[in-house]
Amino acid sequence: MRFIIVASACLIMQWANAAPQRIASVNLCTDQYLLLLAAPGTIATVTWLSQKPESSYYYERALRIPVNHGEAEEIVAHAPDLVLAGFYSARTTTHLLQQLGYQVELFDHPRSVKQVREQLRRMGDLIGRREQAERVIKTMDARLQRVATQPADDAPTLMQYAPGGYTIGRDSLVGDIMYLAGWRNQAQNAGVAHLGIVDLETLLMIAPLALIDSPLAPDSYSFAEQMLKHPVLKKTARPKFTVTIERKLWICGGPMVVDALIELRKARETIEREAIESEQRS
Amino acid sequence: MTETLLEARSVSVTMGSIQCLNRVDLSLKTGEITGLIGPNGSGKSSLLKAMAGLQKTTHGSVWLAGKNITHCDSRERGKAMGYLEQNGDVHWPLPVKRLVELGRIPHLQGWQSPCEQDQRRVEAALKQTDTWHLRERTVTTLSGGEKCRVLLARVLAGEPKMILADEPIAALDPAHQLMVMESLRQFAAAGGAVIIALHDLSIAARYCDRLALLKEGDLIIKASPNDVITEARLASVYGIKATLRCDENDCLTVTPYALTDEAKLLSP
């Protein structure tokens, strides 16, 4: 009799908590949060991109999970009780799923480390793993405190120059990390606050000291990628350095952005040291 | 002294399964106008093209000034011969003078423009064909007769030794027909050779020194007009009944008036 009461209480508690047991994600960045925080066996499906080592930090964890290509049919087949998606990707799928009555939660692409924190918390709440989320945030903040800083007035200048001339401004995750690593992001000189295109002439005029190379697919060819190898960039004094950051470290939010920050900071310090040494020599 | 300028020796031309020409021998001599007559499809155009070196012969060969025409340099061939295409047309609305200047191309190198001498030749050709007053007009604004004379002027501008003309007067009014034939006669009198395919038998009889009669690829006879054009031959080759009349200059006039009985059986 006592056993039945305890068992019923447990069942009722489970039902009351009702943490999602079959979570589907159709966005790479929600994939990352999910792979990081979710309890084992609760992930129904993640996107195919999360299995790619170049773009997905947690790709190893994703290898054992069925993948989807963002199609509504695939998602429905898994009968999820929670669907996670981004604002701009797979829009038709998310609309359709919403119409069909699934619980769809949308996450915007994080534009700062602060937003990453907020999103981790929100994710924790949604999937019933709030404690796990807080632990992750705490570790992340601890590391962050040791390395985050602000750019000095004469800090070296930096710009991201992606194939096609795309650059990223202060109002973005990458921009925030650049700031916290102590670099001065020159994208604002080109009038780019969030995302924009800068042609080669403007790049030469702005002349940042270093460029960020964060290749989506190394060793592939297209005119957009050829632009980065334009001979003029070899002939100019500035940009002089290239800092390579693995894309998977900061394409999405998560504690791995601190790794990107550390890389950037190290690069800055190396460059500053070299500058001082060459000045002393001359 | 007459010399043989162009000679077809036993020329045969086969196109697909059709035998267009069957072992035809014909030669062009200076000062002579040779008329090619025969019904449609008898091989007149093929013979002219073969003799101009534009059509490969299946058997036999064509000899230009003692050399096999296939071994001749194409520029030499272009300088020696003037070819008037059947239904010749001009693709761009060129000014007449410029069109006639094209006749000088065999004499010019690839990059050369016509010089003084070329211009004089062009002027002479225009005057010879009585088209000098048309020289600034655009070719597309000319009447059929004027265009024909202009095309002849183009041929004459090239100073050829012989003219091969494929039914050049078929679409002209009687006055223009006579004008063109007179120009050809002048050309022959000056030492050139002419071979002209014709449908108008009276004109052929009047202007040609010799006639070659073709039927279904075979050369039936080549002789003087009076010998070639007889009622019997007209009936067997053309399938027509015609009245023949000789005028005071011994020139034949041919007036067809009916089909022969055999021809009537073949007609629908």
Add this chain to the structure above:
Amino acid sequence: MTNQRMPMWLGLLMGSVIVLFFISLTVGRHSFSLWQTVQELLAQEQSVYTLILIELRLPRSLVAVIVGATLGLCGAAMQGLLRNPLASPGILGSSSGAALFSVIVLYFGFHAISPWLLPIAGMAGALLAIVLVYALTGNDSTITTIILAGVAINAIAAACISLAINLAPSPYAVREIALWTLGDLSKVSLTNLWLMLPTTLIGWLMLIGCGQALNALSLGEQTAASMGVNVARLRWRIFLATALAVGAAVATVGAIGFIGLVIPHLLRPLVGYEPRRLLFASALGGAVMLLLADISVRLIPSQIPLQVGVLTALVGAPFFLYLIVKLRKELP
């Protein structure tokens, strides 16, 4: 009369090319004094302006002149050969063929083997397209047949380009499909210029000698042959020359339409309809048109890069319509 008019128009065209070339050197997102920069260059000083001028604006302007001249020249040659004012390298599919082979060489990494593979691929593609159109239509075909064959080849090439780009490993490839069909001069470097130059010059030289023969063709193939023109050799010479020059151009900047069609049309009355004179005039006219289009592309403010082919189409297509209307009025 026409003899006297030609030199004046020719002088005007040549002057326009030179003037537009210098304007092209001064146009860009950042204005600086051209004169000052040239002085710096002569004094062997290097500044960001000399760098922009030599490495970015100079190759762009030179390529605009060369590609424009190529398209105009080849358009005039094709129209003279086929005796039809609608023929152009684009209609016969050589631009799409060149684009297809260039796409395959670029996006699948073959050109890493040697940068020369890219212009050569363009040439091979252009030649294949022309040969296919010719094989489909044969010797004595009408312009309708030729255009239909060109439409077929263009459609097949466009489909294959789309397929190749979708299969390409680079994630940026799909965004670039417009570039191949509309052209883009903004990413040109001096290296591209040197790679494009040899085959282009060979093509030009081969075409320059054809003028007299094209004139003779005005009278028809038979008559031209009787004047000593080897029509078959002329045809293949023009096909090959067009493939060489247009192929290299397309491999470098993508396919730019309408120049080879509109410029010979515009200039034909000015040269007295003579195919030989039209060749040089069309080369100049093509250079003028492309320079104008490329300058305009830089002056029109836009968020995303504007393709130069958009402008040539916006100007060329209405002009083409106007020509058709005029033609219909002239016909009885």
